[in-house]
Amino acid sequence: MTPDATATDVAPTGQAAMPATDTPSVPTGAGVELRSLSRQFGATLALDRFSLTIAPGELVALLGPSGCGKTTALRVLAGFERPDQGQVLVGGRDVTRLPAQKRDMGMVFQSYSLFPNMDARANVGFGLRMRRWSGAKRKARADELLELVGLAEHRTKYPHQLSGGQQQRVALARALAIEPQVLLLDEPLSALDAKVRAELREQIRAIQQRLLITTVFVTHDQEEALSMADRVCVMRAGRIEQVDVPAALYARPTTAFVAQFVGVSSRIEASFDAGQPVILGQRCTARPGSASRETSARLDALLRPEDLTVTPDHDGEATVVHSSFLGGTTRLDVLLGATVLKIDVRSDVAARLSPSTRVRVGLHNDEVLLVEHLEPEGR
Amino acid sequence: MAQVDTASIDAEYLLAFDRGAPEASMVAKQRRRFSIPWFRWLVLLLAALFFIIPLVAGVIFSLQNDAGQFSLDSIRAINQQIGFSDAFRLSLQLALITVVISMALVVPTAVYVHLKVPKLLAAVEFTTLLPIVFPPIVLILGVLHVTPPFLKDHAWFLALFYVVLAMPFAYRAVESGLQAMDLQVLVEASRSLGGRWGSTLLRVILPNLTTSLISSVVLVTALVFSEYTMSSLAGWITLPVWTEQFAQANGHIVTAVAMLTLLGVWVVLSLIVLVDLSRARLQQRKRSSTS
Ligand SMILES: Nc1ncnc2c1ncn2[C@@H]1O[C@H](COP(=O)(O)OP(=O)(O)OP(=O)(O)O)[C@@H](O)[C@H]1O
Ligand SMILES: [Mg+2]
Numbered sequence: 001m002t003p004d005a006t007a008t009d010v011a012p013t014g015q016a017a018m019p020a021t022d023t024p025s026v027p028t029g030a031g032v033e034l035r036s037l038s039r040q041f042g043a044t045l046a047l048d049r050f051s052l053t054i055a056p057g058e059l060v061a062l063l064g065p066s067g068c069g070k071t072t073a074l075r076v077l078a079g080f081e082r083p084d085q086g087q088v089l090v091g092g093r094d095v096t097r098l099p100a101q102k103r104d105m106g107m108v109f110q111s112y113s114l115f116p117n118m119d120a121r122a123n124v125g126f127g128l129r130m131r132r133w134s135g136a137k138r139k140a141r142a143d144e145l146l147e148l149v150g151l152a153e154h155r156t157k158y159p160h161q162l163s164g165g166q167q168q169r170v171a172l173a174r175a176l177a178i179e180p181q182v183l184l185l186d187e188p189l190s191a192l193d194a195k196v197r198a199e200l201r202e203q204i205r206a207i208q209q210r211l212l213i214t215t216v217f218v219t220h221d222q223e224e225a226l227s228m229a230d231r232v233c234v235m236r237a238g239r240i241e242q243v244d245v246p247a248a249l250y251a252r253p254t255t256a257f258v259a260q261f262v263g264v265s266s267r268i269e270a271s272f273d274a275g276q277p278v279i280l281g282q283r284c285t286a287r288p289g290s291a292s293r294e295t296s297a298r299l300d301a302l303l304r305p306e307d308l309t310v311t312p313d314h315d316g317e318a319t320v321v322h323s324s325f326l327g328g329t330t331r332l333d334v335l336l337g338a339t340v341l342k343i344d345v346r347s348d349v350a351a352r353l354s355p356s357t358r359v360r361v362g363l364h365n366d367e368v369l370l371v372e373h374l375e376p377e378g379r
Numbered sequence: 380m381a382q383v384d385t386a387s388i389d390a391e392y393l394l395a396f397d398r399g400a401p402e403a404s405m406v407a408k409q410r411r412r413f414s415i416p417w418f419r420w421l422v423l424l425l426a427a428l429f430f431i432i433p434l435v436a437g438v439i440f441s442l443q444n445d446a447g448q449f450s451l452d453s454i455r456a457i458n459q460q461i462g463f464s465d466a467f468r469l470s471l472q473l474a475l476i477t478v479v480i481s482m483a484l485v486v487p488t489a490v491y492v493h494l495k496v497p498k499l500l501a502a503v504e505f506t507t508l509l510p511i512v513f514p515p516i517v518l519i520l521g522v523l524h525v526t527p528p529f530l531k532d533h534a535w536f537l538a539l540f541y542v543v544l545a546m547p548f549a550y551r552a553v554e555s556g557l558q559a560m561d562l563q564v565l566v567e568a569s570r571s572l573g574g575r576w577g578s579t580l581l582r583v584i585l586p587n588l589t590t591s592l593i594s595s596v597v598l599v600t601a602l603v604f605s606e607y608t609m610s611s612l613a614g615w616i617t618l619p620v621w622t623e624q625f626a627q628a629n630g631h632i633v634t635a636v637a638m639l640t641l642l643g644v645w646v647v648l649s650l651i652v653l654v655d656l657s658r659a660r661l662q663q664r665k666r667s668s669t670s
Contacts, residue, residue, distance in 0.1 A: 078567075078571060079570075080567055080570075099570075100567070100570040100571055101570045101571070101572075101573050101574055101575055102573075103571075104573075105571055106571065106572075107567070107568070107571040109564050109567070109568065111561060111564050112561075113561070113564045113565060113567075113568040114568075115565060115568070115569075115582075115583055115586075115587070116560075116587055117583075117586040117587050126569070126572050126574070126582075127572035127573055129582075130572055130573035130574050130575075130578060131573055171568075174568075174572065175571070175572075178572060178573065184571075
């Protein structure tokens with residue numbers, strides 16, 4: 001496949017199982033394959049045999065705690081960083097040794113990166129200028145893109161005259177102007193306040209879906225990752241923990257780290273009856289990815305707030321210790337033995353469950369993820 | 380040296396606005412509101428007198444004729460003095476060459492070190508400061524001793540030496556400008572958009588470095604126009620050497636030359652500061668109207 005081949009009649013690079021977006025248009029982006037990338041800084045392994053395949057037109061979020069190597073992965077893909085080992089393939093072509101300026105990738109940075117000496121239009125047109133477009137064509141295309149990001153009336157403003165959110169939108173338009181094969185976003189929203197962030201998140205996703213451009217989005221905000229991405233790649237210490245569609249990642253985490261990092265989980269120690277886990281007196285089945293009893297003698301079940309039920313019961317062995325109203329639902333902190341469980345209930349139900357109410361805790365779902373036991377921390 | 384400081388502070392102040400750092404403008408505002416107690420005024424006054432009295436004396440002296448009466452004769456006479464225009468032209472040429480070489484050396488080096496080997500920033504800065512560390516006369520005698528004769532035949536070899544002498548000033552000014560901008564992100568943004576190194580330097584880095592470049596150029600020029608020891612020992616009549624030689628002949632005219640040179644530098648510096656300030660104020664006004 002040539003790098004500029006549009007994927008009309010070409011199957012996505014070996015990723016048949018990829019969730020296709022149901023938008024009718026054709027992907028403009030190229031497929032990306034990261035093969036066993038390693039990158040070391042001094043004693044830190046920022047990337048450790050990192051492999052990921054991204055289908056044309058797909059938006060993949062790289063999610064993980066600070067320092068796990070998200071930015072490094074993105075910079076290797078962009079060509080700003082050379083991997084010690086491994087390859088980067090874009091549209092089937094090996095670009096590992098290609099310098100950044102020849103890779104055709106649009107990038108939006110975490111910090112404001114507009115050129116201070118150029119107005120919005122000149123910023124957006126910069127990539128086209130580098131491609132020797134004529135002034136008039138450049139201007140027309142820049143205006144078109146500023147329109148796309150909703151900043152048509154700001155095109156003659158300079159970066160310092162634009163708000164943070166506007167600047168990042170101009171940066172997005174600038175990255176899109178060159179019709180990149182891949183769009184790279186490194187925490188583009190993290191400097192913005194919550195409201196602008198939510199708006200912009202939706203806008204970026206809408207534009208990405210409209211253009212069907214292959215996109216890698218780095219974030220440490222799980223909500224952002226889950227709400228925007230086709231697939232989320234959870235990273236930890238330079239490695240991939242799990243790659244999956246958001247719903248599956250949330251519902252079926254395959255490691256304790258993912259279960260803890262994505263969404264909220266509570267731990268309850270499992271007992272065993274004829275080799276079958278028993279949680280809160282209920283027989284359960286262990287979900288794929290669970291730890292086995294051969295490796296550790298004691299196991300915990302990781303449970304989501306909505307996997308658990310509470311019923312008021314004078315003889316119940318659990319006590320409500322705290323409740324926080326979240327709108328439609330209320331999150332309860334329920335003390336069971338030495339463990340605090342986080343449980344979501346409908347707010348009208350929660351009205352009868354004020355702190356110090358005695359309750360019984362049960363399970364909604366009898367498939368659970370078992371992980372190595374951790375002693376509960378003292379409250 | 381005082382000029383280095385104001386220039387670099389101005390550059391940082393401006394760039395803080397450029398990057399929209401609200402703290403910077405707050406600090407500036409607070410600083411402006413700060414009222415100065417009387418004893419500081421006194422110190423300021425004494426310092427001002429210390430600098431101003433010699434200047435005023437110089438101006439008065441240059442506006443007098445030999446009989447001690449007010450006259451513009453000495454200023455009118457400057458151009459007709461033997462050797463003045465040659466010396467002036469030589470100094471101007473030397474300043475031009477020094478500026479070009481300095482900038483061609485300093486800008487790419489500083490950019491390269493910032494981007495590729497930031498670990499060496501301190502070492503490079505120390506190296507550029509070395510010309511100040513050595514007593515000038517040691518440096519000069521050393522240079523004259525090792526310079527091959529064929530080089531000394533041409534006055535322009537002085538420019539090579541001036542590049543070294545001016546290095547601390549030229550480098551610091553450029554360096555502070557680079558420090559104030561988000562160099563790495565801007566360069567990476569340019570490269571991801573297809574900008575080669577040349578166009579990145581020309582279209583992205585230099586335009587955002589103008590204030591620093593101007594102060595750098597002014598400092599280098601001022602240095603070339605005031606360097607005396609080296610040119611005199613090497614036997615070339617630059618403006619300072621001519622001034623010294625001519626001083627014996629006519630004190631009034633020489634003082635007039637010195638005053639005019641000073642005035643020229645002062646006007647240029649004030650213009651730069653004014654341009655900077657008005658730009659900063661303009662940006663501030665626009666900022667408050669957009670938010
Ligand atoms: N240029 C560098 N020199 C030395 N160490 C580096 C460099 N770049 C990254 N590292 C290290 O590599 C690791 C991964 O860094 P990276 O920036 O990729 O993390 P990240 O996941 O993007 O974190 P964050 O969410 O904080 O941005 C970190 O431990 C970091 O200190
Ligand atoms: Mg990062």
